[in-house]
Amino acid sequence: MRLKKVVVQNFRGIEYIELDLDDQLNILIGENGSGKTVILEALTVAVGAFMIGLRDVSTRGIRDDDVRYTVQQEYAYPVVIEANGIIDGQRVSWSRERHSKTGSTNYKNAQPISQIAQTMDDRVRSGEYVDLPLISYFSTGRLFVEAQSQQKKQPTARNGKKELGSRFRGYRESLDAKSSFRRFVDWFELKELSQLQKKETDPSLFMVKQAIRKNLPNCKDVFYDFDPDTNRGLTVALTDGRTLPFEYLSDGVRNFFAMMADIAHRCVLLNPHLQEKALAQTEGIVLIDELDLHLHPSWQKSVIRSLTETFPKIQFVVTTHSPFLIQETEANQLIVLEDCKVKQTGSGNNLSLEDIAEELQGFVNPRWSNKREALYEIGKKYYTAVAEGSTADNIEEEMTQAEKDFTEDTLFYAYLEALKAMKQ
Numbered sequence: 339m340r341l342k343k344v345v346v347q348n349f350r351g352i353e354y355i356e357l358d359l360d361d362q363l364n365i366l367i368g369e370n371g372s373g374k375t376v377i378l379e380a381l382t383v384a385v386g387a388f389m390i391g392l393r394d395v396s397t398r399g400i401r402d403d404d405v406r407y408t409v410q411q412e413y414a415y416p417v418v419i420e421a422n423g424i425i426d427g428q429r430v431s432w433s434r435e436r437h438s439k440t441g442s443t444n445y446k447n448a449q450p451i452s453q454i455a456q457t458m459d460d461r462v463r464s465g466e467y468v469d470l471p472l473i474s475y476f477s478t479g480r481l482f483v484e485a486q487s488q489q490k491k492q493p494t495a496r497n498g499k500k501e502l503g504s505r506f507r508g509y510r511e512s513l514d515a516k517s518s519f520r521r522f523v524d525w526f527e528l529k530e531l532s533q534l535q536k537k538e539t540d541p542s543l544f545m546v547k548q549a550i551r552k553n554l555p556n557c558k559d560v561f562y563d564f565d566p567d568t569n570r571g572l573t574v575a576l577t578d579g580r581t582l583p584f585e586y587l588s589d590g591v592r593n594f595f596a597m598m599a600d601i602a603h604r605c606v607l608l609n610p611h612l613q614e615k616a617l618a619q620t621e622g623i624v625l626i627d628e629l630d631l632h633l634h635p636s637w638q639k640s641v642i643r644s645l646t647e648t649f650p651k652i653q654f655v656v657t658t659h660s661p662f663l664i665q666e667t668e669a670n671q672l673i674v675l676e677d678c679k680v681k682q683t684g685s686g687n688n689l690s691l692e693d694i695a696e697e698l699q700g701f702v703n704p705r706w707s708n709k710r711e712a713l714y715e716i717g718k719k720y721y722t723a724v725a726e727g728s729t730a731d732n733i734e735e736e737m738t739q740a741e742k743d744f745t746e747d748t749l750f751y752a753y754l755e756a757l758k759a760m761k762q
Contacts, residue, residue, distance in 0.1 A: 339385075339388070339423065339424065339425050339426075339471030339472075339473075339621050339622050339623060339653075340359075340361050340423050340424050340621070340623070340653045341359050341381070341384065341385070341421055341422070341423040341623060341653065341655075342358070342359060342422050342423050342424065343356070343357065343358050343359065343421070343422040343423075344356070344357045344359065344380070344381065344384055344419070344420065344421050344422075345357075345418070345419070345420040345421075346377065346380045346418075346419050346420075347416070347417065347418040347419075348405065348406040348414040348415065348416065348417045348418065349376065349379075349380045349383075349400075349404055349405075349406060349417055349419060350376045350379070350380075350403075350404055350405075350406060351371075351373055351376055351406065351678045352373055352376055352377070352380070352406065352678045353406065353414070353678070355373070355377070355678060355679055355680060356680070357377070357673065357680065358670075358683075359653070359655065360653075360668075360670055360671045361653060362646060362650075362652075362653060362654065362671075363642065363646060363653075363654050363656075363667065363668075363671045364653075364654065364655045364656070364671055364673060365656055365657070365658055365663060365664060365667050365671060365672050365673065366378075366655070366656070366657045366658075366673050366675060367657070367658060367659070367664060367672065367673070367674055367675065367698065367699070368674060368675035368676055368681070369676070369700070372675040372676055372677065372678065373675045373677070373678035373679075374627070374657035374675060375477075375478070375627050375657065376678065377655075377675075378475065378477075378625045378626075378627055378655065378657065379404070380419050381623075381625055381655060382398050382475050382513045382625060383398055383399065383400055383404075383419050383434050383443075384419050384421040384434065385421075385473050385513075385623050386398040386399070386434075386473075386513055387421075387432055387434055387448035387451045387452055388425070388451050388452065388454075388455045388471070388473065389455065389473070389509060389513075390445060390448055390451075390452035390455065391451070391452035391453060391454065391455030391456035391457075391458075391459060392455050392456070392459050392506060392509065393459055393463075393506070394506065395506055395509045395510070397513070398513045399434070399436075399442065399443030400417050400419070400434060400435075400436040400443045402439070404417060404436075405417055405436070405439070413439060415436070415437055415438060415439075416435050416436060416437045417435065417436045417437075418433060418434075418435045419433060419434050419435075420432075420433040421433065421451075425451055425454050425455075425471070426454055426458060426469075426471075428454065430450045430451050430454065431450060432447060432448050432449070432450045432451045432452075433447040433448065434447065434448050435447060458470065459506075462505055462506075467611040469609055469612070469619070469620070469621065470505060470506075470508065470608040470609055470620075471608075471620075471621050471622040471623070472508065472512075472601070472604050472605055472608055472620050472621070472622030472623070472624065472652060473509065473512050473513065473622055473623055473624075474512045474513075474600065474601060474604060474622070474623075474624045474625070475512070475513050475514070475624075475625040475626075476597055476600075476624075476625070476626045476627065477627045478627045478628050478631060505607060505608055505609075505610065506608075507607050508603075508604040508605075508607035508608035509604075509608075512604065519596045519599075519600065522596070522599055522600055522603045523571070523572050523584075525603060525607075526543070526546070526562055526572065526599075526603075527562045527571070527572075529542065529543040530543070530561065530562040530564075531562075531564075541613055541614060542606035542607075542610060542616070544614075545602065545605075545606055545614060545616060545617055546599060546602045546603055546606060547559070547560055549598055549599070549602040549617060549648050550595060550598055550599055550602075552644075552648070553594075553598055553644040553648060554574075554591070554594065554595055554598070555637070556576050556577045556578065557574055557575070557576065557577070558575045558576060558577050559574075559575040560572070560573070560574050560575070560595075561573055561575070563581075563583075570583040571583060571584065572584040574587065574595070588632070589632040590631075590632035590633045590634060590637065593631055593632050593633075594633065594637065594641070597626070598644070598645075598648070601624060601645075601649060601652070602617055602648070602649075605617050605620040605649070608620060617648060617649060618649075618650060618651070619651060620649070620651060620652065621651045621652065621653075622651075622652050622653070623652070623653045623654075623655070624645075624649075624652055624653070624654050624655075625654075625655050625656070626654065626655075626656040626657070627656075627657050628657055628658060628659070629641060629642075629656040629657070629658050629660075629663060630658050630659065630660035630662070630663055633660075635660075635662055638660045638662035638663055639662050639665075639666075641663070642663060642666040643666070659699075661686075661691045661694040661695055661699065662691070664686040664689075664694050664698065665686045665687060665689065665691065665694060666686070666687065667684075667685045667686045667687060668685050668687055669684070669685045670683055670684070670685070671685060672684050672685050672686055672698075674698060686698065
């Protein structure tokens with residue numbers, strides 16, 4: 339499953355936009371308010387059309403607050419999200435629309451994709467080994483701290499029946515902006531118990547652990563601590579010998595751990611027949627808002643590679659402000675937004691961090707701090723004033739203020755004093 343082209347009209351701040359997407363990686367950048375998150379939300383509506391054809395799986399339609407509100411204080415209709423992509427080897431076009439405040443999201447034009455999903459649903463339930471696509475969304479609201487904080491619930495379908503063992507568990511809450519890490523922890527705990535009971539390695543659990551160990555820096559192992567005296571639950575063993583409960587990890591580590599675990603977990607749920615190839619062979623679409631959230635720059639350099647190498651057949655659409663992530667983009671993987679429109683597309687892999695900050699993110703002199711920039715401008719201005727013999731009062735006033743602002747800089751203070759002496 340891959341999206342090739344998306345057209346969005348009257349969705350939140352977007353009046354109209356067209357996006358051509360790369361098969362593996364798409365990074366959206368732009369200033370705050372440029373439309374990055376809005377596009378991800380629109381994409382959840384587009385890919386959510388697949389779930390219409392699945393039994394007992396909820397989807398995401400066009401909500402009241404998704405409708406664009408104009409400067410004339412009117413709601414703009416119709417809201418339209420058109421998509422073109424490849425599903426189960428077929429090239430498909432579909433759309434989702436809403437035409438009025440009292441109306442709901444139109445399902446008719448989503449039939450080309452929902453019918454494919456329905457056919458796949460029927461085949462799975464008849465016992466066929468069908469590869470199901472992964473669909474998932476991680477918003478900036480994700481802060482995976484609930485490993486011990488929520489009461490466990492038995493997974494149930496919409497009809498109230500237990501859903502244990504169903505492959506379609508891999509779609510539960512997959513488009514929930516905050517995701518549900520609790521479900522992964524419950525699954526992990528039960529798999530650990532089952533593995534202990536059977537005294538043999540569980541392939542799906544092994545793959546998920548391997549994905550975490552391979553990509554989480556300094557991680558030696560991850561396991562569930564059942565000791566009732568410590569009640570640590572999900573625990574990480576580090577290469578320095580320490581073992582820490584999940585809740586004790588930093589925000590950045592928790593988020594990266596949980597995101598990697600959630601994607602891997604859904605892969606093995608959706609496609610258990612792929613066995614040890616589930617992570618490498620599962621196709622799908624993953625949307626991530628602010629991929630660099632809470633990540634140290636050293637991690638930001640490697641997070642793209644971690645995701646694309648661990649899940650090579652998944653299409654990622656992510657947003658970021660990090661020049662380190664931008665630098666990892668190849669041709670046509672970078673989309674620069676401005677005022678909810680595409681300003682330019684391209685790549686960042688041939689640019690330095692300074693070039694990215696200046697050319698793509700609008701910084702002036704990104705190598706300099708604001709203070710250094712101010713020092714430079716004042717020095718240049720006063721040198722020009724001296725050279726021209728200016729005696730304007732405002733120059734004197736600015737020099738006096740500059741002395742107050744930069745008195746901790748001894749050399750610059752001496753320079754200002756010398757300039758004043760020269761003028762006198």
